[in-house]
Amino acid sequence: MTASKIIIVGATSGIGRKMAELYIRRDYKVGITGRRLELLEEIKQQFPQQVEFARFDITQPGSIAHLEMLVSKLDGLDILVISAGTGEPSKELSREIDKTTIDTNVNGFAEIANWAFNFFVKQGFGQLVTISSIAANRGNSQAPAYSASKAFQSIYFEGLAIKAAKLKKDIIVTCIEPGFVGSKMAKSDNLFWVVPVDKAARLITRAIDKKKRKAYISKRWWIIAKLLRWIPYQVLKKFG
Numbered sequence: 001m002t003a004s005k006i007i008i009v010g011a012t013s014g015i016g017r018k019m020a021e022l023y024i025r026r027d028y029k030v031g032i033t034g035r036r037l038e039l040l041e042e043i044k045q046q047f048p049q050q051v052e053f054a055r056f057d058i059t060q061p062g063s064i065a066h067l068e069m070l071v072s073k074l075d076g077l078d079i080l081v082i083s084a085g086t087g088e089p090s091k092e093l094s095r096e097i098d099k100t101t102i103d104t105n106v107n108g109f110a111e112i113a114n115w116a117f118n119f120f121v122k123q124g125f126g127q128l129v130t131i132s133s134i135a136a137n138r139g140n141s142q143a144p145a146y147s148a149s150k151a152f153q154s155i156y157f158e159g160l161a162i163k164a165a166k167l168k169k170d171i172i173v174t175c176i177e178p179g180f181v182g183s184k185m186a187k188s189d190n191l192f193w194v195v196p197v198d199k200a201a202r203l204i205t206r207a208i209d210k211k212k213r214k215a216y217i218s219k220r221w222w223i224i225a226k227l228l229r230w231i232p233y234q235v236l237k238k239f240g
């Protein structure tokens, strides 16, 4: 049997990197991407037979050509995970931070998701995964563009899941909404229920195996998602 093939966009650090390590251990052929060449090369050197990489910035033109090349190096594609993202707080509503957030988490994300979904439609099967966020559920005064960008990702994936169901093809669309994960992105001091990166990666791969449409990391963040959806604006504005 040929090994399964996965691409993880944004695998140089954090959740994406830990997921890449897990899939390597599971004997997958793994395609990794990111901007930091030395980190991509470091992983490739450790697992030269199993890993292929492509260095590119998802906010710049050319992402799709890089992905197509990676698919041909892997000789196929079963799963694509979009873990690349930025999460800089924007307390002073910096236009620069807003722009980087939208370029990365909305435009870069949508280009890859659109390409991957159509690739799987043509192929007749595949699984598309994004690491959105619990922040998708309501507006946040500390990072308005970030929460809006994650709402875009979660809603886009809901649309893709419905599209896949209507097409009646074997395409799974999985949207992950983590709470706080202990990567370098989680910077604030007021964090709670922080999930270590290793554990988050394990829980995410389990949700992928189970072909979930939506999963919260960890499970108890489901309660926060429901609460956030339910609380009235007058309450939200006291702490959002």
Ligand SMILES: NC(=O)c1ccc[n+]([C@@H]2O[C@H](COP(=O)([O-])OP(=O)(O)OC[C@H]3O[C@@H](n4cnc5c(N)ncnc54)[C@H](OP(=O)(O)O)[C@@H]3O)[C@@H](O)[C@H]2O)c1
Binding pocket: 009, 010, 011, 012, 013, 014, 015, 016, 033, 034, 035, 036, 056, 057, 058, 059, 083, 084, 085, 086, 087, 104, 108, 131, 132, 133, 134, 177, 178, 179, 180, 181, 182, 183, 184, 185, 186
């Ligand atoms: N940490 C949390 O608490 C948390 C909670 C909820 C959701 N998330 C989401 O989880 C995802 C992964 O975050 P993380 O915590 O693992 O953070 P991380 O360690 O900062 O990882 C981010 C990854 O994205 C890549 N990336 C960022 N901008 C890119 C760009 N313009 N082009 C190409 N690659 C880019 C980075 O690679 P290079 O720098 O090498 O390009 C890196 O591999 C993000 O979408 C984030 O919003 C995180």
